[in-house]
Structures are given as C-alpha cells and as structure tokens.
Amino acid sequence: MPLSNSAPLFHLRRIELKMGETSEDRSEIAFFDVETTVPTRSGQGFAILEFGAILVCPRKLVELQSFSTLVRPADLSHISTLSVRCNGITKEAVISAPTFMDIADTVYDILHGRIWAGHNILRFDCARIREAFAEINRPAPEPKGTIDSLAVLTQKFGRRAGDMKMATLATYFGLGQQTHRSLDDVRMNLEVLKYCATVLFLESSLPDLFTENSWVSPNATTRSQSRRESQNVNTPSSSFSGEIHSTSQTSARSDPFNLAALSDEMIKDPLMEEEESLSIDQSSTASASGGSNGCADFLEADNISIPSLSVTSVPFYLGSQKIQVLHKNFPLQVLCRRLKVRFGISTRYVDHTGRPRLSFVVNAPPSLCQVLDTCDNLAQKLSVESGSCSEWRSVVTRKPGFYNYPTVRLQ
Known part of the structure; x- marks a missing residue:
C-alpha cells in the first residue's frame, strides 16, 4: 500500500511494529541500496531519491522482510536529466513522496546494530546514509559489521565476470537486466552472492575439474551496455511503497590488516633512503637517454x-x-x-x-x-x-x- 501525504505517520508507525517481528539480537543481514541524484557541478552533493532494504536470515539466506520508498529531496532541481537517465526517477515521481526526515526512524531501525550488506556500499551507500542523517541533525545508524559484495567478490571471485558491477554480474549469471531501483537491486545483489558462492564451492570441491577459467561466461558485458538495453524495455515506476512486507519463512572474512611487515621495511637509515633515491634517479635518466623502455x-x-x-x-x-x-x-x-x-x-x-x-x-x-x-x-x-x-x-x-x-x- 503506497504512502500518501495525508497519513505518512500512520504508515511509519505500522512499519515499526512490523520491524518488531525480527529477532531481538538483530542478527539479520540488512541488504540495502540508495538511488540518488547525480551531481552536475563542483561542490554539489548527492540527494537520496529512493531507499530500499531487505532483511535476510544469515543461516538460510532467505528474505524475511522488505522496505522501499521514494524520497523527496529538499531541492527538486537537483534531479537533472543525467540523474533521470541513471535511475529513471523523475521530479514528478517524488513530488508527493516523504522526505528523508519522514522515514529516518524507519531507516535507523532497519540498519542500526545489524550487519550491512550491499554492492559498493562502503564507498557510496554508507556515506549517503550518514550524510542524510547529518543533514537532519540526527545520529546515523551504525553497523555491527559490513559486507561490501563489490570488494568481497573482486577478492574471492575475481574479475572473470568483467568489471564486477552489479549489471555485469547479473548478465554473467543470466539474472536479467538491472533496473537501478533500490529494492530490485538489493534482491539481485543477494542472488548474485548466492550464485558466486555456489561457483566457488564447486571449484573448491573439485579444483582439478572446475578450474576458474572454465567458468568465464560469454554473457559478460559492461554496465553501460546493459543500461542502454534496459532503457528500451524497462519503464520506471513512479509508485513507492512504505510498508515492510513479511514473507514466508555469508559474509567473507579477510586477513587482519597488519602493518607490522610494512613497518619493518620502512625503518631505514635516512641516508640510505637518500642514496637509494639518487640511484633510482640516475638509472632512470640513463635509461631515458639510452632510448630504452625506462622513461623514454x-x-x-x-x-x-x-x-x-x-x-x-x-x-x-x-x-x-x-x-x-x-x-x-x-x-x-x-x-x-x-x-x-x-x-x-x-x-x-x-x-x-x-x-x-x-x-x-x-x-x-x-x-x-x-x-x-x-x-x-x-x-x-x-x-x-x-x-x-x-x-x-x-x-x-x-x-x-x-x-x-x-x-x-x-x-
């Protein structure tokens, strides 16, 4: 049931009650995604246009609940032609949507104290959430852990699928076109992780039979290619849902960040460093003057x-x-x-x-x-x-x- 201007608080209260159905230890993984405006000039920030999230059981990897809503930015002029081209969200679509202030309590309740997951969330989505809460002078939610599937899959799965963007990964596994709408994207993100985990499991089980190269797919493509194709078949929806829907009833760890070895290597005599620098400059100059591959x-x-x-x-x-x-x-x-x-x-x-x-x-x-x-x-x-x-x-x-x-x- 879509949110309306006449009764946004009623729907937000009902969302919070439904959120109470989740576990008390908040062990669910919160997959989330934001769609934003695209800055067109220096100094212009991002404005959230849509927030979508699903809560996933970490033991069964099934979706437990979902929430999505369009968001009306403070300045509608930030929704440029470039912004619409990226996610299809127009000024008309968000004119009657709630502001971020209206949904802040719900977003906080979904995210705070849970594991956050998403594609490229560490560099983009997490920053946008913190900025949005700072703009309304509210403390931002904090995760108890993060799973950035872009970093994890690049490290564990490798670049066999191409540029590792969500659209490319979806095409690689035959999951269809990325719509660049928040709820669709987080569900696609979960499916991509399942597929990648399955491939890695098979490769580790029978490494002699399932080599990494044998899984390179001819479906790999770039994000820009898939977007141009999707624009011809996908019509952006202007409706927005402000309810959490209950349905019927993995994170990868890396080695600790250790600077000990680096510190040992960096403890050198300053004179030795200066001599090494001089030696490098001399060898580079000699290489360039000789017309070899060095600096020529x-x-x-x-x-x-x-x-x-x-x-x-x-x-x-x-x-x-x-x-x-x-x-x-x-x-x-x-x-x-x-x-x-x-x-x-x-x-x-x-x-x-x-x-x-x-x-x-x-x-x-x-x-x-x-x-x-x-x-x-x-x-x-x-x-x-x-x-x-x-x-x-x-x-x-x-x-x-x-x-x-x-x-x-x-x-």
Missing part, C-alpha cells in the same frame, strides 16, 4: 601540450571498456620527479570489513594539476556520454581553506 616514452608535465590531450574508449577485460588518455594521439605517460608523498591510516577509506586503510597522498605541483584536471574533465565527459552513472571522484583534491595546496591520492 614518459613526458614531464611542463612538456605536455594541454590542447593535444584527448580521451578514448579502448577494449579492456572480457568485453568491457576503459578510458585511455592520449597526447597527440599516443597514450599519455607522465613523469614527475621528487614529489612529496604523505601516508597514514585514513578512516575515510576502508576495506570490505570496514577497517581503515593505508592512504597515500601526493602534493601536486601546478603543472601536474593542469594536466590532471584536463584529463579528468575529458574522461568524465566521455564516461557520461557512454551512459555510465558511476560515482565520479576528481583526481585532484582541493580542500576548503587549502585550495592552493592540491593533492592527488594514489590508487
């Missing part, structure tokens, strides 16, 4: 002609595409000497278990920033034109108050 094909940032930069799509892995940067129609390779590198543990970047990762940042000189900014703009434009709606992160980072001190994060 690399260009210093000052020697790069900005108008001569261009980008193109080239074949990548199992039918997928990647963006290649060209300089005068040749692949661009940039050489930057003696950059200042800083590193440390950053809570903004976490692994698939939610633990902070070691982060490396380079101070970028103006000449390098000019090259990277141009390449970034060209690549983003090509990505959008090719139909991709993936979150885009600028290569060069400029923080408020430190605009004249740009940095580049190493991947």
Whole structure:
C-alpha cells in the first residue's frame, strides 16, 4: 500500500511494529541500496531519491522482510536529466513522496546494530546514509559489521565476470537486466552472492575439474551496455511503497590488516633512503637517454601540450571498456620527479570489513594539476556520454581553506 501525504505517520508507525517481528539480537543481514541524484557541478552533493532494504536470515539466506520508498529531496532541481537517465526517477515521481526526515526512524531501525550488506556500499551507500542523517541533525545508524559484495567478490571471485558491477554480474549469471531501483537491486545483489558462492564451492570441491577459467561466461558485458538495453524495455515506476512486507519463512572474512611487515621495511637509515633515491634517479635518466623502455616514452608535465590531450574508449577485460588518455594521439605517460608523498591510516577509506586503510597522498605541483584536471574533465565527459552513472571522484583534491595546496591520492 503506497504512502500518501495525508497519513505518512500512520504508515511509519505500522512499519515499526512490523520491524518488531525480527529477532531481538538483530542478527539479520540488512541488504540495502540508495538511488540518488547525480551531481552536475563542483561542490554539489548527492540527494537520496529512493531507499530500499531487505532483511535476510544469515543461516538460510532467505528474505524475511522488505522496505522501499521514494524520497523527496529538499531541492527538486537537483534531479537533472543525467540523474533521470541513471535511475529513471523523475521530479514528478517524488513530488508527493516523504522526505528523508519522514522515514529516518524507519531507516535507523532497519540498519542500526545489524550487519550491512550491499554492492559498493562502503564507498557510496554508507556515506549517503550518514550524510542524510547529518543533514537532519540526527545520529546515523551504525553497523555491527559490513559486507561490501563489490570488494568481497573482486577478492574471492575475481574479475572473470568483467568489471564486477552489479549489471555485469547479473548478465554473467543470466539474472536479467538491472533496473537501478533500490529494492530490485538489493534482491539481485543477494542472488548474485548466492550464485558466486555456489561457483566457488564447486571449484573448491573439485579444483582439478572446475578450474576458474572454465567458468568465464560469454554473457559478460559492461554496465553501460546493459543500461542502454534496459532503457528500451524497462519503464520506471513512479509508485513507492512504505510498508515492510513479511514473507514466508555469508559474509567473507579477510586477513587482519597488519602493518607490522610494512613497518619493518620502512625503518631505514635516512641516508640510505637518500642514496637509494639518487640511484633510482640516475638509472632512470640513463635509461631515458639510452632510448630504452625506462622513461623514454614518459613526458614531464611542463612538456605536455594541454590542447593535444584527448580521451578514448579502448577494449579492456572480457568485453568491457576503459578510458585511455592520449597526447597527440599516443597514450599519455607522465613523469614527475621528487614529489612529496604523505601516508597514514585514513578512516575515510576502508576495506570490505570496514577497517581503515593505508592512504597515500601526493602534493601536486601546478603543472601536474593542469594536466590532471584536463584529463579528468575529458574522461568524465566521455564516461557520461557512454551512459555510465558511476560515482565520479576528481583526481585532484582541493580542500576548503587549502585550495592552493592540491593533492592527488594514489590508487
């Protein structure tokens, strides 16, 4: 039964009562997904347009309950043509939908204290949830564990399915087109995990018969290809459900993040490091002057002609595409000497278990920033034109108050 403007609180209360049917220890896995607007200018944030979640029994991997609703953003003008192209959610579809404030209690009750699961949730969905709660001055829900299927499957299943995006994985296993609607996506996410787990189980049971290469499917495709096809057959729904539906009645662990070995390697005499750096520079210079493979094909940032930069799509892995940067129609390779590198543990970047990762940042000189900014703009434009709606992160980072001190994060 859809929510209406006249009685949103009635439905929200009923949702909370139904949520009480779950176990007291909150052992269910909360698979969730958000659909958002797509920022079209620098500094513009994301606005949640739809939230969908299912609670899954961790012992049987069956869906116990579900919840989904469209969400009306504070500023409807953020729903751009690009945003509609990505998920099909229009201004008209959300005009009578509840705001995030209206559903905040329900979202909190679904997520808080449970294991969170989803595809690329650590980099995207979790951040959007925390931002949404911060905007209404409410404490955000916290998970007792996280399962990011993008990270887990990339590590355990490998890239045999292509770029490992949900649409590609769904095509690989013959699960149909991704609709880019929250509830459909989380259910597809659960099915993809089941299929991947089955394949890995078979391979581990009979490794001599079931090799990894034997499972490469000709169905592998890119997300942009599947989206273009799905737009011809899928009509976005403008209705939204504000009820949790009860139905009839796995997480992968990685090795602990250990910096001990890295710390041992980094304890060196400063003089030794300086000598090693000098030795590397000398060998690189000798290699370049000799015309060998070393640095001969690399260009210093000052020697790069900005108008001569261009980008193109080239074949990548199992039918997928990647963006290649060209300089005068040749692949661009940039050489930057003696950059200042800083590193440390950053809570903004976490692994698939939610633990902070070691982060490396380079101070970028103006000449390098000019090259990277141009390449970034060209690549983003090509990505959008090719139909991709993936979150885009600028290569060069400029923080408020430190605009004249740009940095580049190493991947």
